[in-house]
Amino acid sequence: MTRFDFDHAPERRGTDSQKWQKYAGRDVLPLWVADMDFVSAPPILDALRARVDHGVFGYARPTAATVEAVTGALAQRYGWKVDPEWIVWLPGLVVGLNVTAQAFAGPGEEVLTLTPVYPPFMSAPRNSGRAPVGVPFTLAGGKWEIDWEALERAVTPRTRLFYLCNPHNPLARVWRRAELERLGEFCVRHNLVLCSDEIHCDLILDPSLPHIPSATLSPALAARSVTLMAPSKTYNVPGLGTSLAIIPDATLRARFNRAAAGIVAEVTCLGFTACEAAYRDCEPWRQQLLAYLRGNRDYLVDALPRALPDLKIEAPVEATYLLWMNVAGLGLPNPVAHFEGLGVGLSDGAPFGARPGTHLRLNFGCPRATLVEAVRRMQAGR
Numbered sequence: 001m002t003r004f005d006f007d008h009a010p011e012r013r014g015t016d017s018q019k020w021q022k023y024a025g026r027d028v029l030p031l032w033v034a035d036m037d038f039v040s041a042p043p044i045l046d047a048l049r050a051r052v053d054h055g056v057f058g059y060a061r062p063t064a065a066t067v068e069a070v071t072g073a074l075a076q077r078y079g080w081k082v083d084p085e086w087i088v089w090l091p092g093l094v095v096g097l098n099v100t101a102q103a104f105a106g107p108g109e110e111v112l113t114l115t116p117v118y119p120p121f122m123s124a125p126r127n128s129g130r131a132p133v134g135v136p137f138t139l140a141g142g143k144w145e146i147d148w149e150a151l152e153r154a155v156t157p158r159t160r161l162f163y164l165c166n167p168h169n170p171l172a173r174v175w176r177r178a179e180l181e182r183l184g185e186f187c188v189r190h191n192l193v194l195c196s197d198e199i200h201c202d203l204i205l206d207p208s209l210p211h212i213p214s215a216t217l218s219p220a221l222a223a224r225s226v227t228l229m230a231p232s233k234t235y236n237v238p239g240l241g242t243s244l245a246i247i248p249d250a251t252l253r254a255r256f257n258r259a260a261a262g263i264v265a266e267v268t269c270l271g272f273t274a275c276e277a278a279y280r281d282c283e284p285w286r287q288q289l290l291a292y293l294r295g296n297r298d299y300l301v302d303a304l305p306r307a308l309p310d311l312k313i314e315a316p317v318e319a320t321y322l323l324w325m326n327v328a329g330l331g332l333p334n335p336v337a338h339f340e341g342l343g344v345g346l347s348d349g350a351p352f353g354a355r356p357g358t359h360l361r362l363n364f365g366c367p368r369a370t371l372v373e374a375v376r377r378m379q380a381g382r
Contacts, residue, residue, distance in 0.1 A: 004285055006292040007367050009037040016239075023345055029374050032347045034169070034322060036236045036365030038289070043281035044235060044274050051273040060269035062089060062276075069280035070244065077202070080213050086248050088256060091241040091265045093199050096228040097124040097163070099245075103259035104193040104226075104252075105130045105160040112154055112192070113163040114146060115353030116170060116324075121163045121197075122353070133159070134353050137171065144171045144315050146179065155190050162187050164196045166214055167204065167319035170352055170361045174209040174318040177217075184214065184221040193252065195226045199243075202234040202286060205294050206318045215248060222248045226256065231278040233320075234286060236365075242271035293321050296364040296371055303372075307379035321365035324349075328358040335360055343377045 012020040019030045019037075039045075067084045074080045090096050101124050105111055111125040115134035122132040135151050137144045164183065167174045175183075187194045196214035204211050215225040230243035247253040297317045304311055310329035317323055332338045335357060336348045349359030364371055 002284065004041075004288050006038055006289065007369070009367050009370075010039060012037060023340075028340055028343050028345045029370055029377070030345045031363045031366070031370075031374060032345050032361070034233060034320075034363055034365075035238050036321065036363075037367065037370070038236055038365065040236050040274075041278065041282040041285035043285070044237065044277045047273050047277035047281075048270060051270060057269055059266065060272055062267075062272050065280075066272050066276040069276045069278075073279040074213070078211060078213050078216065080216050082246055083248070086246050086253070088245040088247060088253065088260070089267045090228075090243045090245060090260075091267055091271075093197065093228050093230050093232070093243045094120045094124065095260075095264055096226070096243060096245050097121065097195065097197070098127055099256060099260045099264060100163075100193075100195045100226050100228075101125045101130045101161065102128045103255045104195075108158065110156060110159045111161040111163060112151075112159055114151075114165070114168075116349060116359070117163075117165055117353060118169045118197070119351040121165065125161075131158070136353070139314055142315055144168075144173050146183075148182070151186065159190065159192060162192045162194050164194060164214060166196050166198050167200045167211065169197075169200060169320055170322050170324045170347075170349075171315065172205075172317040172320045172322055172324065173315070174204060174206065174211065176209075177212055180212055180214055181217055184217045187224060188220050191224075193224050193226065194221060195228065197228045199228065199230050199233050200320045201229065203290070203293070203321065204319045205290065205297060206316070209318055211319075215246065224249065224252070226252065231275050234289075235274070235278040235282060237271075237274045237278065240268070240271040240274050241265075242267050242275045292368075293365065296321070296366075296368060297323070299368060299371060300362070300364055300375070303375045304378070307375050321363060323362040323364055325360050325362060326358060327360050328355075332357065338381065339378060342381045344374045 019033050071082045097120050107129040110131045110133050112133050113121045125132040135154050138147045201211040215222040215227050227246040232238035312326040327335045347361035350356045
């Protein structure tokens, strides 16, 4: 069996990397934005080389093989039989969040979501004059839970959409079937379109927890669902700008396409090439990546609280390569600046919806040695 090397990453300083450019000229380990430092899977690199060697880079459309790679992976992994007509290709998942807000809510109407959450869930509605409404999670028994009573109270006559992060970023939570079914019933009862961001669905770290695509729960929910997916997080190709919306209902799909018309850029030929190779040829690489990320998670869950006893990891990290940490007990007026001063760059929890100064997000999609050094630096500031 081919073994893939996740312990040695290429040098990204001085390249076009947003992640590393943020701290150019400073000795800061960037553990913030959600891209990994690992080289992409060899089949993706081989496919891209072959496509470049072809030498013509005109306007692109997905081939039948590209579509079959996506639908085949969804059928095999999740038992979801997706009609190719349901797929709308997009140059990014955040684009999908913005188009969804414009397609299914009018100016001043409301988009409901659960917080803390990936910041574009709140900014996408605002970008077009829609109103995001966040309902905070509750922490009960070491597990993040939906506050169902608060969710019901948040619905108004202006509520049109519900944004779900499945699995959840930044809480690394995998939703169970009963929870998703209750959310589906909630959306149907309140006549809400469900926009389900499932970009992290192939990054489940707990093997006992299956990913359940929201649209598979019932025909009634599928008929009001927009599912957003991409190879970008799993296969580390976010810079190639390839995502997709899966919209089973023809009327919703037409509304989505109208909102995108003339505004949303097309996916590039290299993006389609990488997408096809990712879903068709990279399962051995993905499985080894998951094993490595589990090791990274386990290291941090053990090492960080020992290094900083007042830092709390409040719930299991079930998916993604993102760790949500409660740093309120450290008593820092500006936790991000504090750790940057120690040489570790983390994401501030406030844009996700946390109270300022209480939470940080750490990206552990990097070689283990980077995390060992990060923990050493963080501990040095005790």
